[in-house]
């Protein structure tokens with residue numbers, strides 16, 4: 554009998570509400586074999602999968618977003634680090650570590666070598682760091698907090714989801730630039746971690762009571778930069794606390810990703826403050842900024858900080874490819890603490 558491997562696909566679209574495990578198919582399929590390889594192809598074995606909130610939108614079947622929805626029945630894809638187990642390519646050899654932006658949630662799969670890249674050898678960086686300290690969300694933090702927000706030493710930055718994949722990097726990069734950092738997270742343990750990695754103040758948004766007052770208490774002089782990972786009511790409360798010429802960086806809106814109808818979307822009330830405070834509000838999608846000098850600078854700066862032990866990057870590692878769907882669902886109940894990755 555042909556040896557079998559695990560494959561994870563989307564059973565049906567989930568246009569609204571929370572996805573559940575039953576929206577995925579986890580099945581056994583035949584292992585790809587070397588004799589199936591065409592010239593230029595490899596067999597890739599995923600080692601570490603990235604699990605990210607934006608994948609929620611990709612389960613929806615909606616059209617017209619910045620990244621296409623998964624197709625019903627197709628294997629789930631996302632960024633991953635893998636190892637070449639067989640090669641018919643002159644560019645990649647068996648045993649090479651490879652980065653695949655569209656890596657399949659499947660124990661082994663065939664891919665064209667030109668569609669993946671060999672993991673660069675960087676001082677002090679291991680293969681799993683490409684889903685960790687050098688991951689897409691870590692770059693998102695760098696781009697949003699350092700490039701877009703144009704921080705100045707002495708300013709105050711507020712960051713939501715501050716212990717997460719993006720947030721923990723925002724906290725540390727902002728601190729390194731001499732800012733006063735206020736972090737917000739969803740448990741007391743997470744709040745403690747956010748303080749440990751450098752936040753000057755932090756609070757638990759689930760127990761703080763009124764958001765506007767809690768922000769005011771943590772940042773009595775007001776906020777120069779709000780790095781928004783959550784949207785909704787917390788964004789509204791941040792807007793109520795901004796100073797003149799504040800910059801609002803819209804990175805994510807996780808509080809709104811699982812609403813069950815358009816009417817449930819939180820309606821922002823304090824937008825007029827953008828006018829009164831002569832502030833700016835900017836959204837961005839990080840996929841536009843790979844292969845740019847900003848990405849090169851991020852890799853250089855963060856690799857150095859990491860090697861010098863000046864940056865911490867916490868991950869939650871789920872073991873087993875078959876548990877990747879649960880790891881994805883867990884992002885929306887805050888079960889991850891730091892960047893969520895799956896060790897396949």
Ligand SMILES: NC(=O)c1ccc[n+]([C@@H]2O[C@H](COP(=O)([O-])OP(=O)(O)OC[C@H]3O[C@@H](n4cnc5c(N)ncnc54)[C@H](OP(=O)(O)O)[C@@H]3O)[C@@H](O)[C@H]2O)c1
Nearest residue numbers: 606714717718719738739782804805806807808838839887
């Ligand atoms: N613009 C871009 O290109 C880009 C790129 C990457 C990520 N993002 C966005 O950045 C945000 C953070 O992503 P990440 O990868 O760093 O995820 P993460 O923070 O590591 O994980 C998600 C966290 O969101 C919090 N959360 C979940 N449901 C929530 C809700 N209803 N209200 C408030 N908080 C909630 C939970 O933390 P707590 O326990 O603290 O609640 C959870 O642990 C997401 O919105 C994501 O979509 C944007």
